[in-house]
Amino acid sequence: MLADFLPTSASSASSACLPRIAVVATGGTIAGALTGTTAAAPAAVSLTAHYQAGILEIEDLLEALPVLASVAHIEAEQSVQIDSKDMTLAYWSQLVYRVNALLTRAEIDGVVITHGTDTLEETAFLLHLGVKSSKPVVLTAAMRPATALSADGPLNLFNAVTVAAHQAAIGQGVLVVLNNQIHCARDVTKTSTYAVDAFRSPEVGALGWVQDGRVEFQRAPQRRHTCASELEAPLEAWPLVEIVMNYAGASTVLVDALMAAGVRGIVAAGTGNGSLGAPLQQALAQAVRRGVAVVRASRVGAGHVMRNGVVPDDELGFVSAGTLNPYKARVLLMLALSGDQPAPTSRLQSIFDTY
Ligand code: ASP
Numbered sequence: 001m002l003a004d005f006l007p008t009s010a011s012s013a014s015s016a017c018l019p020r021i022a023v024v025a026t027g028g029t030i031a032g033a034l035t036g037t038t039a040a041a042p043a044a045v046s047l048t049a050h051y052q053a054g055i056l057e058i059e060d061l062l063e064a065l066p067v068l069a070s071v072a073h074i075e076a077e078q079s080v081q082i083d084s085k086d087m088t089l090a091y092w093s094q095l096v097y098r099v100n101a102l103l104t105r106a107e108i109d110g111v112v113i114t115h116g117t118d119t120l121e122e123t124a125f126l127l128h129l130g131v132k133s134s135k136p137v138v139l140t141a142a143m144r145p146a147t148a149l150s151a152d153g154p155l156n157l158f159n160a161v162t163v164a165a166h167q168a169a170i171g172q173g174v175l176v177v178l179n180n181q182i183h184c185a186r187d188v189t190k191t192s193t194y195a196v197d198a199f200r201s202p203e204v205g206a207l208g209w210v211q212d213g214r215v216e217f218q219r220a221p222q223r224r225h226t227c228a229s230e231l232e233a234p235l236e237a238w239p240l241v242e243i244v245m246n247y248a249g250a251s252t253v254l255v256d257a258l259m260a261a262g263v264r265g266i267v268a269a270g271t272g273n274g275s276l277g278a279p280l281q282q283a284l285a286q287a288v289r290r291g292v293a294v295v296r297a298s299r300v301g302a303g304h305v306m307r308n309g310v311v312p313d314d315e316l317g318f319v320s321a322g323t324l325n326p327y328k329a330r331v332l333l334m335l336a337l338s339g340d341q342p343a344p345t346s347r348l349q350s351i352f353d354t355y
Contacts, residue, residue, distance in 0.1 A: 015069070015070075018071065018073055018165070019109035019164075019165040020072065020075060020109050021073070021108075021110050021112055021161050021164050021165055022075045022076075022108050022110075022112070023074055023075070023076040023077070023111075023114065023161070024076075024095070024098065024102070024111060024112070025061070025076065025077065025078045025079060025081075025113075026054075026079050026084070026091075026095070026116070027053060027054025027083060027084070027115075027116060028053050028054060028083065028084050028114060028115050028116030028117065028118075028120075028142070029141065029143065030140070030142035030156065030157065031053065031055060031057070031058070031060075031114065031146065031153075032051045032054065032055055032056070032142075032145030033052065033055040033056055033145055033146055034145070034147045035051070048144045048148040048150075052083075053082075053084075053145070054081045054082050054083055054116070056146055057078055057081075058077070058114065059078075061114070061146065061153065064154060065154050065158060068157070071162050071165055072109075072161050072164075072165040074161070075108070079098065083116055083118070084119040084120060084123070085118045085119065087119045087123065089234075092123065092126055093235050093236060093238075095123070095127070096126065096131065096233040097235065099111050099113070099127060099131055099137060100133065103133035103135045103137070104133070108135070109136075109164070110135050110136035110137065110138065111136070111137045111138070112137075112139075112164045113127075113137070113139045114139075114140055114157065114160075115139050115141050116141060117141040117178075117199075118190070119327075120139055120190065120199075121176070121189050121325075121327065122331055124176050125174075125186055125331050126233060127185065128173050128184075128185035128186055128226065129225065129233070129332065129335055130231065130335070131226050132226060133226060134171040134226060134227050136166070136169035137174045138161075138163050138176070139174065139175070139176050140156045140157055140176070140177050141153075142178075143194065143195065143198055144196070152196050155180075156177065156179070159210045159211075160177040162210055162213055162215060163175060163210050166215040168208075168215055168216075168217050169215065169217075171226075171227075172207065172217065172220060172221060173185060173186070173225035174226070175207070176188045176199060178198075179198075180209055180210055181197075181199070181206040181208075181209055181210075182207045182210055183199060183200075183201050183206050183207060184201060184204075184207050186223055186225070186324075186328070186355075187203075187204050187221075188201050189201070189301070189325055202301060202302035203302055204219075205219075207219055207220070207221070223354065223355055224355050225355070231332075231336065231339070232335070232338070232339070233338075234335075237338075238334055238338065239264040239265060239334055239338050240262060240263045241263070241264060241267065241330050241333050242258055242263055242265075242267070242330075243269055243326050243330055244266060244267075244268055245269040245299055245326075246269065246270045246276045246280055246299070247271070249277075250276075250277050250279070250280045251279060251280075252280060252282075255280065255283040258287075263287075264292065265293040265294070266287060266292060266293070267294075267321070267329045267333060268284055268294060268295065268296050268297065268318075269299040269326035270298055270305070271298075271299060272298065272310070273298065273303075273309050273310050274296035274298045274306075274310070274321070275310045276296070276311065284316075284318070285318075288316060288317035288345075289317070293319065293333060293343060293345075294317070294319065295319045295333050295352065296313070296318050296320055297321035297324060297325060297326040297329040298321075298325075301325065303323070304323045305321050307320035317345050318345070319345055319348045319349045321352060322352055332351065332352065332355055336348055
């Protein structure tokens with residue numbers, strides 16, 4: 001029987017001194033399954049793509065992974081059960097609060113969060129800025145549901161707990177572990193709608209790797225994070241910050257609507273080096289004159305946005321997002337605008353140069 005060859009649980013007598021890892025489950029494809037509706041799809045197409053995210057409870061996922069007991073003592077909680085496309089700011093506040101609370105407990109050595117892949121990079125970066133502990137925090141996910149042929153969730157979860165339980169992960173900020181790679185929350189982004197190796201850190205690459213219990217870091221995060229972060233995630237009342245994009249023929253309709261809605265900040269996902277069509281650039285410069293913070297990022301997916309390169313940022317009052325993609329620039333801008341301090345452009349630029 002194949003099952004006779006699969007690893008089960010800890011055989012070592014030393015399990016008493018294993019680290020204690022809290023697993024906070026939020027749903028996603030890692031907890032996805034074929035359901036009544038999705039099971040109606042023909043067998044050939046229901047192998048990996050037809051399913052519903054956020055169906056299985058964390059206890060079910062852990063029960064299918066008895067080998068985890070050889071790595072850590074697990075304390076699991078089902079926090080929410082959602083598809084991460086439906087992530088909310090209110091839940092983000094709760095999650096930052098909960099992770100910080102778990103990490104203040106002396107007996108907890110690290111936290112693993114299971115999450116959907118769609119907004120994982122945003123949640124990870126939020127925690128990277130808002131968690132005030134050097135203990136490991138690791139997000140993991142899956143590209144294929146738990147009921148798929150060759151589901152990737154079990155190994156990703158095992159690897160995430162392995163990293164969270166490892167000394168080398170202390171002080172590295174919030175980490176994202178999928179497909180045997182360890183990524184920095186600031187750098188990582190989802191780059192494929194279907195591939196198992198969907199998560200990449202463009203330009204800089206992964207921080208390290210994990211395989212069969214072995215963890216190796218090849219570099220460390222360069223920017224400020226966790227304990228060194230002076231930014232706080234709001235407990236409520238997040239500032240309204242939205243993203244607009246430049247593309248051929250982009251009009252000012254969206255910026256006008258955002259201004260009417262009382263937006264506090266706009267991230268512009270510009271073309272190329274964060275460039276903006278003339279009407280959009282004028283509308284955004286006008287927004288700055290009316291007290292709205294405008295950050296230029298790029299829709300390209302790699303590289304950096306050069307301040308005062310193709311756009312006169314000094315003159316127009318724009319901030320450059322540097323290497324942050326538009327979604328992460330939005331997270332940072334929300335945190336930068338939620339403090340008590342006023343946020344002149346120079347201060348915002350310094351925050352974007354620091355985190
Ligand atoms: N829609 C899913 C989610 O983000 C996708 C995934 O987890 O891979 O929750």
